[in-house]
Amino acid sequence: MPVRARPKKGARPPAKKPAFTSTSRGRRVYMVTGGLTKFAKAHPAMDFRLMVKRAYDYAIKGIPNLTPDRIDGTRISYFSDHFARQLKAASMVQDYLGMNPKGSVRIEWGGATGGECFQAAYEAVASGRMDVCLGAGFETMSRVATWKGNEFIALASDTNFDFPLGGFYTGYYALMVMRHIYEYLRLGKFAHVQDEREAQRLAIAEGSRIMSMVSVKNHLNALHNPYAQYPKRLSVDDVLRSEMISYPLTREQICTMSDGAACVVLCTEERAKEFTDRPVLVTGVGCGTDTMRLADRPFGKVPLLPHERARDYEKLPYPGVHSFRAGRAAGLEAYRMAGITRPTEELDFIELHDAYASSEIQTYEDLGLCRYGQGYGFVERGDPFLKGIDYGFPTPEAGAMPVNPSGGLIACGHPVGATGLMQAVFAFWQLQGTVPKHFGDPALQLDQPRRAAIHSHAGTGSAVTVSILERRFR
Amino acid sequence: MTARPLTFTRFRDAQAELERSGAVLFRDADGVESLVIRYPYSISYIHSYAEDSPFFLGLAEGRLRGSKCRKPKCAFVYATPRGHCMVCGAPTEWIDLPTSGRVHSWTTCHFGSEAFLKETPYNLCLVEFDGVGSLLLARLKDCVESDLYIGMPVRARFDPNPKYSITDVWFVPGP
Numbered sequence: 001m002p003v004r005a006r007p008k009k010g011a012r013p014p015a016k017k018p019a020f021t022s023t024s025r026g027r028r029v030y031m032v033t034g035g036l037t038k039f040a041k042a043h044p045a046m047d048f049r050l051m052v053k054r055a056y057d058y059a060i061k062g063i064p065n066l067t068p069d070r071i072d073g074t075r076i077s078y079f080s081d082h083f084a085r086q087l088k089a090a091s092m093v094q095d096y097l098g099m100n101p102k103g104s105v106r107i108e109w110g111g112a113t114g115g116e117c118f119q120a121a122y123e124a125v126a127s128g129r130m131d132v133c134l135g136a137g138f139e140t141m142s143r144v145a146t147w148k149g150n151e152f153i154a155l156a157s158d159t160n161f162d163f164p165l166g167g168f169y170t171g172y173y174a175l176m177v178m179r180h181i182y183e184y185l186r187l188g189k190f191a192h193v194q195d196e197r198e199a200q201r202l203a204i205a206e207g208s209r210i211m212s213m214v215s216v217k218n219h220l221n222a223l224h225n226p227y228a229q230y231p232k233r234l235s236v237d238d239v240l241r242s243e244m245i246s247y248p249l250t251r252e253q254i255c256t257m258s259d260g261a262a263c264v265v266l267c268t269e270e271r272a273k274e275f276t277d278r279p280v281l282v283t284g285v286g287c288g289t290d291t292m293r294l295a296d297r298p299f300g301k302v303p304l305l306p307h308e309r310a311r312d313y314e315k316l317p318y319p320g321v322h323s324f325r326a327g328r329a330a331g332l333e334a335y336r337m338a339g340i341t342r343p344t345e346e347l348d349f350i351e352l353h354d355a356y357a358s359s360e361i362q363t364y365e366d367l368g369l370c371r372y373g374q375g376y377g378f379v380e381r382g383d384p385f386l387k388g389i390d391y392g393f394p395t396p397e398a399g400a401m402p403v404n405p406s407g408g409l410i411a412c413g414h415p416v417g418a419t420g421l422m423q424a425v426f427a428f429w430q431l432q433g434t435v436p437k438h439f440g441d442p443a444l445q446l447d448q449p450r451r452a453a454i455h456s457h458a459g460t461g462s463a464v465t466v467s468i469l470e471r472r473f474r
Numbered sequence: 475m476t477a478r479p480l481t482f483t484r485f486r487d488a489q490a491e492l493e494r495s496g497a498v499l500f501r502d503a504d505g506v507e508s509l510v511i512r513y514p515y516s517i518s519y520i521h522s523y524a525e526d527s528p529f530f531l532g533l534a535e536g537r538l539r540g541s542k543c544r545k546p547k548c549a550f551v552y553a554t555p556r557g558h559c560m561v562c563g564a565p566t567e568w569i570d571l572p573t574s575g576r577v578h579s580w581t582t583c584h585f586g587s588e589a590f591l592k593e594t595p596y597n598l599c600l601v602e603f604d605g606v607g608s609l610l611l612a613r614l615k616d617c618v619e620s621d622l623y624i625g626m627p628v629r630a631r632f633d634p635n636p637k638y639s640i641t642d643v644w645f646v647p648g649p
Contacts, residue, residue, distance in 0.1 A: 042485045044500040044508045085513065145489065151587035160526050161554055162611055164639045166583055166590040171598050174581035175611075179600075182579070182624045197623050247582040247619055295554040295600055295609040298561075321579055321600060321609075 025337065026126030030272035030279040031469065033066065034425035035059030036262035039229045039413035042142030043259040048089055049096035051261035052136050056097055059263050065274045066265065072130035073103035077117035077137035078417035079110065082152040085143060093136060110156050111355060113137065114420020115456020115465035119285045121266045131268045138261035139415035149257050156459045158293050170254055172294060172460050174246035177358035180322040181207035184373040208248045210376045211357040212239035215252045215410055216392065217385050218354060222407025224443035229258055229413035235392055253357035258413030262421035277473060278432045284338030284468030288329025292462050294321045303328055305368040306341040312371055324461030327366035334453070334466040343368045344401050348449035349430065351423035353457035354408040363455065369401055405430065405444050420456035420465065427452040431471040481507070525557035528568055533643050534636035538573055540606060541566035553603055553610040571603055573630040574649060578602040578609050582619040601628060601645060613644040621647065
């Protein structure tokens with residue numbers, strides 16, 4: 001083994017290594033297939049094992065070389081042992097799929113569970129531990145009544161200081177968007193209004209109207225997605241007039257509880273060539289975190305994306321409770337790894353974790369689709385809408401940066417452990433150009449997209465993952 | 475012949491019957507029948523507040539206690555207390571917080587988790603205090619949705635019969 005010569009005294013220290021070099025990324029990792037069940041309020045005829053089995057069978061169907069013996073191991077995700085009422089449920093999935101005695105581990109990270117599972121499968125392949133890894137996830141939320149389910153989810157907030165006050169995630173997100181509306185609409189568009197209460201009332205009404213446009217978009221996109229739980233045509237007024245859950249969030253601005261499963265197969269370049277002539281390369285992965293309690297989010301500086309300047313945010317207390325610092329951190333890491341400096345120009349679409357219409361708008365800003373404070377205008381301009389669909393209001397820039405062409409969580413549902421993998425599957429089909437085949441409907445297929453981001457998000461932004469997928473075929 | 479549970483094709487109806495009889499048959503659109511039973515589960519936890527204990531004991535005495543980083547160069551002040559500083563990692567010390575603050579953000583919950591459904595509608599707010607670097611989540615009482623705004627002055631009230639819960643303190647409008 002060669003011994004490195006000691007540097008001579010006075011010699012220049014070695015140049016600092018960049019955070020991501022081609023060697024530190026490990027092996028190139030491709031997605032070669034995916035599958036999912038329809039997301040539904042309840043699937044009483046399928047337990048979690050059968051749901052995953054159906055998603056898995058769909059994924060490997062039609063790939064003759066992808067036989068179960070070619071899979072080296074699995075990463076299996078579900079969020080809640082409370083919902084499952086079965087500890088080691090991931091072991092039962094491994095067993096039911098016939099994967100024993102291969103290696104596996106269960107992944108859990110709140111709402112970002114599915115996104116973390118995708119990245120865990122990525123790491124298994126990138127590290128050289130596996131050549132082919134199955135990432136599979138599920139949730140069975142129908143096993144308790146809706147409000148009990150909300151209680152289970154709220155247990156993912158601090159049980160000393162937050163939960164006993166009326167633990168309710170919609171309440172937490174309402175607190176966040178109220179401040180977002182204050183920072184950017186009250187102090188922005190309505191800065192000229194003298195009466196404080198009147199100004200805040202106007203700002204909330206404006207924010208609510210624009211959030212409703214996001215809800216209309218996602219529900220309407222899903223009309224062409226057979227996997228979606230609640231596809232429907234709504235007007236902005238329908239959304240505003242639906243039941244008030246936590247002011248200002250109404251029922252149609254909030255995702256629902258679901259039963260469902262999804263899976264992906266990730267592998268090395270060599271294997272990818274054997275499995276498909278339309279592989280998709282994972283070119284970036286990123287993850288960020290933040291404090292569990294909203295009350296602890298400090299006020300500091302914005303971590304800048306390449307196209308932003310410190311002077312853009314001189315007076316902005318960040319993140320406070322109005323923005324997701326974890327989402328910004330995840331985006332920064334994934335973009336840096338994928339070499340993305342101008343997200344709106346270099347990404348063709350995003351599958352974004354819209355558990356709330358509010359958090360979709362907040363996330364546009366975290367991911368640099370627009371500057372902080374411009375999320376509402378981004379919706380009004382129409383950028384995140386699809387071209388060629390009539391949403392019932394003008395969307396002049398439709399198609400500029402499609403967000404949630406599948407319908408997102410608001411319309412597809414949110415079976416937590418499956419959700420981040422569902423996004424990977426939908427993004428994969430888009431990049432492959434196979435949406436018409438899998439959906440039986442060409443309406444949602446974008447025109448030859450090359451690069452996409454998927455974004456998975458845990459409670460109040462306590463953890464977020466962003467992964468970048470790119471088409472690697474002609 | 476053995477009795478069969480009642481059959482339902484709408485899951486919502488099946489859920490209602492489950493509450494009554496404990497077992498149903500659910501028939502889906504493909505005609506597949508699944509046997510669904512009720513499966514109760516309850517537990518009482520032995521929950522220690524551990525290093526957060528002085529906060530909850532303070533509430534019972536009508537004191538609102540935060541924490542302050544012991545490292546003089548840092549000295550971050552927390553409204554929601556924590557044993558160690560998240561900025562620098564040093565231990566913190568207990569301090570008394572002002573009992574008056576301002577609404578940093580608020581909402582009215584018209585629905586909630588099952589445990590709190592009977593209390594709806596209720597207001598939640600994040601309270602900011604002068605000279606304190608973080609916030610406190612609390613209930614906001616004696617006011618309705620239309621009264622509330624960001625920046626509204628609020629003051630703390632304490633439960634004379636403490637339950638040793640964060641709900642022993644709440645805020646009401648007023649300086």
